[in-house]
Amino acid sequence: MLRPSGDIYGLQASILKTIASPRRLEMIHLLGEVGPMEVRRLAEHFGLPQPAISQHLAALRSAGLVEAVREGREVRYQLSDPEIVAACDLMRQVLIRHIARLGDIAASYSATSMAPGDQVGTAQ
Numbered sequence: 001m002l003r004p005s006g007d008i009y010g011l012q013a014s015i016l017k018t019i020a021s022p023r024r025l026e027m028i029h030l031l032g033e034v035g036p037m038e039v040r041r042l043a044e045h046f047g048l049p050q051p052a053i054s055q056h057l058a059a060l061r062s063a064g065l066v067e068a069v070r071e072g073r074e075v076r077y078q079l080s081d082p083e084i085v086a087a088c089d090l091m092r093q094v095l096i097r098h099i100a101r102l103g104d105i106a107a108s109y110s111a112t113s114m115a116p117g118d119q120v121g122t123a124q
Contacts, residue, residue, distance in 0.1 A: 018063040023048075024056050025088060028065065032085035036069060036076035 019025055023046065030045065031037060039057065043050045057077050060066040067080045079085070 015063050015065065018059050018065065019088070021056070021059075024060060027056060027060065028079065028084055028088060031066065031077065031079050032082060036078035038074050038076050042077070 019028065026046070027042065030042075037045075039050050039053050042057075043053045046053065057066060057068075061068065061077075064080055065084055066077045068075050068077055070076075
């Protein structure tokens with residue numbers, strides 16, 4: 001049995017699994033920028049068939065990240081909480097800093113481990 005505070009980690013992990021798809025992340029950002037959209041418009045934007053878009057939306061809806069709003073005969077999907085975009089942006093900034101650190105490490109390693117004129121892949 002999970003500790004009561006452990007339940008939040010399970011919920012968080014479930015949401016993170018749902019948004020682990022690059023296409024779903026794109027959809028979240030698009031809905032955050034543009035606002036509510038119909039499946040047809042999302043399909044046109046991404047160049048995907050409507051059933052594929054509907055599957056992604058169903059997963060996002062199941063996780064509570066998007067909600068369907070009926071307007072007459074049309075159903076538009078919108079973010080349940082716009083802060084999800086801020087959370088995704090924050091993670092992107094963490095990744096950018098991580099990549100920059102890795103680049104710095106690679107650059108410093110390259111500068112110290114190779115003598116001028118050495119070629120990568122040559123045996124010494």
